[in-house]
Amino acid sequence: MIDPRRTGIWALLALAAALATAAGCASPPRKSLWSGEEAESDSSSVVAIARSYLGVPYRYGGADRSGVDCSGLVMRVFATAGIELPRSCAAQYGRGVEVARDELAPGDLVFFGQAGSLPSHVGIYEGDGRFIHASVRDSRVRRDSLDASWFRQHYRGGRRVLPPP
Numbered sequence: 001m002i003d004p005r006r007t008g009i010w011a012l013l014a015l016a017a018a019l020a021t022a023a024g025c026a027s028p029p030r031k032s033l034w035s036g037e038e039a040e041s042d043s044s045s046v047v048a049i050a051r052s053y054l055g056v057p058y059r060y061g062g063a064d065r066s067g068v069d070c071s072g073l074v075m076r077v078f079a080t081a082g083i084e085l086p087r088s089c090a091a092q093y094g095r096g097v098e099v100a101r102d103e104l105a106p107g108d109l110v111f112f113g114q115a116g117s118l119p120s121h122v123g124i125y126e127g128d129g130r131f132i133h134a135s136v137r138d139s140r141v142r143r144d145s146l147d148a149s150w151f152r153q154h155y156r157g158g159r160r161v162l163p164p165p
Helices: 004-025 043-051 070-080 089-093 149-154
Strands: 097-099 109-112 121-127 130-135 140-145 155-160
Touching (some): 043 070, 043 121, 070 089, 070 121, 089 155, 149 155
Antiparallel strands (some): 097 155, 109 121, 109 155, 121 130, 130 140
């Protein structure tokens, strides 16, 4: 047993910090919410999880397989991959680092909205100019092209929340 009168408060704080760090390293891997497999935080697993939502109904405020909205889809996909993101599109826009459109990589977030305001729509970049999102218009999760007229006109930016590819 450590005697605090002999070691001083600084030694106790150092010991506590070391124990906390060791405990964090020994924590079990995060599990996927859907498959029970170990979650991996890489672009291929994020895109695969997003693809598994294709066809799921759009539901405003939804964040599960019974229905999702755009930010609920993003939050749930990344949570399944072991990465916590905020619930709202505007808050998600503040995460990660900005990525130029011509440098987007699979798993990056793509944002859309009216000029002069915070983005109001978000999706997950799949690659080859396509992204997956919860579409209000089609009432389901689908893939679209960044070059489609509305998305090209309302593109607000990309953000990378995963490690660089």
